Amino acid sequence: xxxxxxxxxxxxxxxxxxxxxxxxxxxxxxxxxxxxxxxxxxxxxxxxxxxxxxxxxxxxxxxxxxxxxxxxxxxxxxxxxxxxxxxxxxxxxxxxxxxxxxxxxxxxxxxxxxxxxxxxxxxxxxxxxxxxxxxxxxxxxxxxxxxxxxxxxxxxxxxxxxxxxxxxxxxxxxxxxxxxxxxxxxxxxxxxxxxxxxxxxxxxxxxxxxxxxxxxxxxxxxxxxxxxxxxxxxxxxxxxxxxxxxxxxxxxxxxxxxxxxxxxxxxxxxxxxxxxxxxxxxxxxxxxxxxxxxxxxxxxxxxx
Amino acid sequence: xxxxxxxxxxxxxxxxxxxxxxxxxxxxxxxxxxxxxxxxxxxxxxxxxxxxxxxxxxxxxxxxxxxxxxxxxxxxxxxxxxxxxxxxxxxxxxxxxxxxxxxxxxxxxxxxxxxxxxxxxxxxxxxxxxxxxxxxxxxxxxxxxxxxxxxxxxxxxxxxxxxxxxxxxxxxxxxxxxxxxxxxxxxxxxxxxxxxxxxxxxxxxxxxxxxxxxxxxxxxxxxxxxxxxxxxxxxxxxxxxxxxxxxxxxxxxxxxxxxxxxxxxxxxxxxxxxxxxxxxxxxxxxxxxxxxxxxxxxxxxxxx
Amino acid sequence: xxxxxxxxxxxxxxxxxxxxxxxxxxxxxxxxxxxxxxxxxxxxxxxxxxxxxxxxxxxxxxxxxxxxxxxxxxxxxxxxxxxxxxxxxxxxxxxxxxxxxxxxxxxxxxxxxxxxxxxxxxxxxxxxxxxxxxxxxxxxxxxxxxxxxxxxxxxxxxxxxxxxxxxxxxxxxxxxxxxxxxxxxxxxxxxxxxxxxxxxxxxxxxxxxxxxxxxxxxxxxxxxxxxxxxxxxxxxxxxxxxxxxxxxxxxxxxxxxxxxxxxxxxxxxxxxxxxxxxxxxxxxxxxxxxxxxxxxxxxxxxxx
Numbered sequence: 001x002x003x004x005x006x007x008x009x010x011x012x013x014x015x016x017x018x019x020x021x022x023x024x025x026x027x028x029x030x031x032x033x034x035x036x037x038x039x040x041x042x043x044x045x046x047x048x049x050x051x052x053x054x055x056x057x058x059x060x061x062x063x064x065x066x067x068x069x070x071x072x073x074x075x076x077x078x079x080x081x082x083x084x085x086x087x088x089x090x091x092x093x094x095x096x097x098x099x100x101x102x103x104x105x106x107x108x109x110x111x112x113x114x115x116x117x118x119x120x121x122x123x124x125x126x127x128x129x130x131x132x133x134x135x136x137x138x139x140x141x142x143x144x145x146x147x148x149x150x151x152x153x154x155x156x157x158x159x160x161x162x163x164x165x166x167x168x169x170x171x172x173x174x175x176x177x178x179x180x181x182x183x184x185x186x187x188x189x190x191x192x193x194x195x196x197x198x199x200x201x202x203x204x205x206x207x208x209x210x211x212x213x214x215x216x217x218x219x220x221x222x223x224x225x226x227x228x229x230x231x232x233x234x235x236x237x238x239x240x241x242x243x244x245x246x247x248x249x250x251x252x253x254x255x256x257x258x259x260x261x262x263x264x265x266x267x268x269x270x271x272x273x274x275x276x277x278x279x280x281x282x283x284x285x286x287x288x289x290x291x292x293x294x295x296x297x298x299x300x301x302x303x304x
Numbered sequence: 305x306x307x308x309x310x311x312x313x314x315x316x317x318x319x320x321x322x323x324x325x326x327x328x329x330x331x332x333x334x335x336x337x338x339x340x341x342x343x344x345x346x347x348x349x350x351x352x353x354x355x356x357x358x359x360x361x362x363x364x365x366x367x368x369x370x371x372x373x374x375x376x377x378x379x380x381x382x383x384x385x386x387x388x389x390x391x392x393x394x395x396x397x398x399x400x401x402x403x404x405x406x407x408x409x410x411x412x413x414x415x416x417x418x419x420x421x422x423x424x425x426x427x428x429x430x431x432x433x434x435x436x437x438x439x440x441x442x443x444x445x446x447x448x449x450x451x452x453x454x455x456x457x458x459x460x461x462x463x464x465x466x467x468x469x470x471x472x473x474x475x476x477x478x479x480x481x482x483x484x485x486x487x488x489x490x491x492x493x494x495x496x497x498x499x500x501x502x503x504x505x506x507x508x509x510x511x512x513x514x515x516x517x518x519x520x521x522x523x524x525x526x527x528x529x530x531x532x533x534x535x536x537x538x539x540x541x542x543x544x545x546x547x548x549x550x551x552x553x554x555x556x557x558x559x560x561x562x563x564x565x566x567x568x569x570x571x572x573x574x575x576x577x578x579x580x581x582x583x584x585x586x587x588x589x590x591x592x593x594x595x596x597x598x599x600x601x602x603x604x605x606x607x608x
Numbered sequence: 609x610x611x612x613x614x615x616x617x618x619x620x621x622x623x624x625x626x627x628x629x630x631x632x633x634x635x636x637x638x639x640x641x642x643x644x645x646x647x648x649x650x651x652x653x654x655x656x657x658x659x660x661x662x663x664x665x666x667x668x669x670x671x672x673x674x675x676x677x678x679x680x681x682x683x684x685x686x687x688x689x690x691x692x693x694x695x696x697x698x699x700x701x702x703x704x705x706x707x708x709x710x711x712x713x714x715x716x717x718x719x720x721x722x723x724x725x726x727x728x729x730x731x732x733x734x735x736x737x738x739x740x741x742x743x744x745x746x747x748x749x750x751x752x753x754x755x756x757x758x759x760x761x762x763x764x765x766x767x768x769x770x771x772x773x774x775x776x777x778x779x780x781x782x783x784x785x786x787x788x789x790x791x792x793x794x795x796x797x798x799x800x801x802x803x804x805x806x807x808x809x810x811x812x813x814x815x816x817x818x819x820x821x822x823x824x825x826x827x828x829x830x831x832x833x834x835x836x837x838x839x840x841x842x843x844x845x846x847x848x849x850x851x852x853x854x855x856x857x858x859x860x861x862x863x864x865x866x867x868x869x870x871x872x873x874x875x876x877x878x879x880x881x882x883x884x885x886x887x888x889x890x891x892x893x894x895x896x897x898x899x900x901x902x903x904x905x906x907x908x909x910x911x912x
Contacts, residue, residue, distance in 0.1 A: 164509075164510075164513065165510070196505070197505045197506060197509070198505075198506050199506065200504055200505070200506075223506055226510075244514065245513075245514065248485050248486065248513065248514060248515060249485065249486075249488040249595070251488065251591070252484065252485040252487075252488050252489055252490050252515075253485050253513050253514075255490045256484075256485055256490055256491065256496075256512045256513050257509075257513055259490070259493060259496055259512075260496070260505070260508070260509045260512065260513075261509075
């Protein structure tokens with residue numbers, strides 16, 4: 001079934017059809033009361049994402065719970081996209097908070113195991129899922145708030161930057177940033193565009209060249225996150241903030257959001273295949289594979 | 305006569321011809337001494353704009369005095385544009401300070417009465433005048449300084465952003481910002497572009513989505529205004545600031561200003577009709593008219 | 609020989625061939641040990657640039673020593689470009705620190721004597737050299753750090769802005785900025801683009817219109833420089849900072865740098881001739897020549 005879902009991701013009508021079926025049971029529950037909606041509870045992938053949808057407020061909370069560190073694997077990205085698409089299609093869902101159920105980490109970013117020692121075909125499929133995640137989140141009609149309750153490097157930082165507002169735990173041991181160069185790889189242009197839109201050209205130039213990971217305080221200073229609160233308050237602050245955003249008429253807010261983001265989204269949307277080919281060509285290079293291998297070894301040693 | 309002036313606005317040569325006649329009396333006076341120049345004093349519209357032009361310094365001060373809150377109506381915008389055009393053509397006028405004669409308000413922004421319950425033709429004429437105001441101010445060869453001596457929401461904020469420098473009264477009861485979404489309407493792309501050029505992409509994204517009105521202190525912090533002074537000092541500070549700008553050779557400053565702003569101006573100049581059509585189509589929607597009606601009701605209740 | 613070098617500058621292959629011959633002796637010395645490499649010591653122009661290349665660290669330091677104020681003359685720019693090109697081709701050179709050997713000044717900017725009273729042909733040749741300097745520095749594959757140990761107006765500011773990082777002496781008597789308008793001339797679009805990429809649109813608009821020269825503290829505040837240190841520590845801090853940048857894999861860093869800067873570089877690269885023609889047409893105007901003449905007189909009087 002997983003493969004089928006992935007195949008669907010590529011053709012929106014198909015996905016829509018599938019999801020509208022899938023979402024039936026969940027929504028039946030949701031309409032009764034504010035409730036925990038276990039998405040596709042019959043599916044083996046359901047444990048990685050838990051979505052609480054409060055029908056009365058119109059706000060969903062997406063809990064990422066893919067141990068140990070919410071790595072954005074092909075499988076997890078597929079789940080995330082399906083969950084997002086489902087909420088997007090539900091007119092009663094106006095806001096989405098994204099947060100982590102894993103301790104100390106929001107998301108560790110793209111799963112290196114989906115890039116290391118894999119076939120070009122697998123790498124291509126993986127990259128399409130990364131694109132899909134970005135396109136869906138950055139272009140979401142919903143109000144999206146990242147409740148960054150832990151470290152958020154690389155793809156984790158990207159995910160948070162796609163949101164409309166970022167609240168981070170003020171724990172100085174956490175960090176956030178696009179640190180790709182430190183691994184010998186390069187953030188693609190749409191990661192870069194997203195960061196430029198968030199912190200400006202100069203901060204992005206330095207952050208990306210040096211692969212900087214910022215402490216919460218530093219991230220606040222350059223505007224990479226919007227607000228710091230105590231670790232215990234991240235989710236409640238996100239909910240309170242959402243209330244302010246919900247006060248704005250949806251139609252006007254959505255048109256405004258689209259006006260701000262569409263040029264950036266269109267750049268990738270018009271170049272997805274080229275971007276996939278560039279990624280696959282780059283990531284399958286011997287030198288890059290070697291870098292990734294060394295990085296994985298380092299991670300293993302650190303664990304041990 | 306008012307209609308004739310409006311018609312002229314559409315064809316620059318005609319306007320120029322008309323204004324060069326109109327400006328004769330005023331300038332004869334102006335050349336004698338620094339003096340109050342009552343523009344087109346014979347016209348019924350003259351009371352809404354008072355222009356003091358000090359021939360010795362080359363600086364004009366435009367006082368907006370359209371009670372109660374300097375709403376940018378079709379009529380008022382037409383007057384403002386004619387006054388600006390007149391100063392623009394006068395080579396001896398190098399700098400312009402824009403300020404308000406109304407208490408507590410710089411300008412309340414676009415006049416909703418010109419968008420509510422009006423024919424598509426009227427809405428189109430109104431929007432052309434808004435475009436004209438922006439094009440003339442943002443592209444002015446003069447040094448333009450906004451002396452923001454009161455609240456400045458929506459179109460009032462836009463007008464101040466078209467200037468080269470913004471000085472605001474530090475009265476915390478005043479606010480400034482593009483709050484269109486709060487009314488259920490959407491700032492068009494050139495409002496957005498102007499704000500991005502002023503405070504950057506991220507601040508604009510949040511400000512426009514939430515329709516934020518900033519206190520003077522907040523506006524200073526994000527760069528929406530350049531300086532805060534006591535209410536009594538706004539105009540004198542503007543005049544002092546003007547002196548610094550006047551020290552720069554006009555030709556070099558004008559070329560530099562044009563280099564900075566031309567790409568943004570060209571975007572609207574090349575799409576005026578499309579932009580008018582978009583506005584008319586949007587504003588005449590039942591749902592939008594209903595929003596505006598509710599807003600007007602709310603304003604009436606507040607007054608009462 | 610100087611003329612030959614200049615001619616070479618126009619055709620990269622020729623230059624490359626020439627430089628690879630020229631660099632032989634210098635590199636033989638450099639390979640032995642960290643050493644002072646007197647570039648083209650046989651050339652009469654060698655005294656204006658001293659390059660110390662430390663083979664063990666892979667870092668070169670370019671000392672500008674063109675008395676009295678490192679004016680960017682055609683001759684000096686040619687030397688600078690040749691020195692940079694030489695380092696660029698040396699794969700063992702990964703980082704470059706640019707600094708001044710002249711007291712109190714980093715570089716006084718473009719040499720007015722190459723624009724005043726000169727033939728259009730000379731002006732064109734001069735401008736091509738300015739373009740070349742910018743293209744080479746802004747697009748350098750090396751890590752470039754400006755050790756701004758003195759005032760850095762106009763072209764001096766531009767040179768520092770092409771670098772990846774700027775450290776300035778915290779002496780309040782020094783200043784930095786693009787002050788062209790104060791001389792009645794206009795910074796071209798690629799000066800503007802570089803500044804927008806560094807401090808954003810709004811700060812650039814004001815800085816360029818007013819020809820602002822910033823104190824070190826002000827420059828830090830708007831992001832025109834990245835760090836202030838005591839005058840004595842500028843060069844050592846640059847070296848320490850370089851170590852952090854060297855920790856990033858070259859390939860990933862270079863691709864990232866190119867992604868950030870290529871659109872800006874391409875704009876000039878595609879329009880060099882038009883830009884040269886614009887410059888020549890502007891600078892040879894009687895009014896502009898008169899402005900430059902007055903400025904030179906003022907400088908002479910100040911000296912006396």
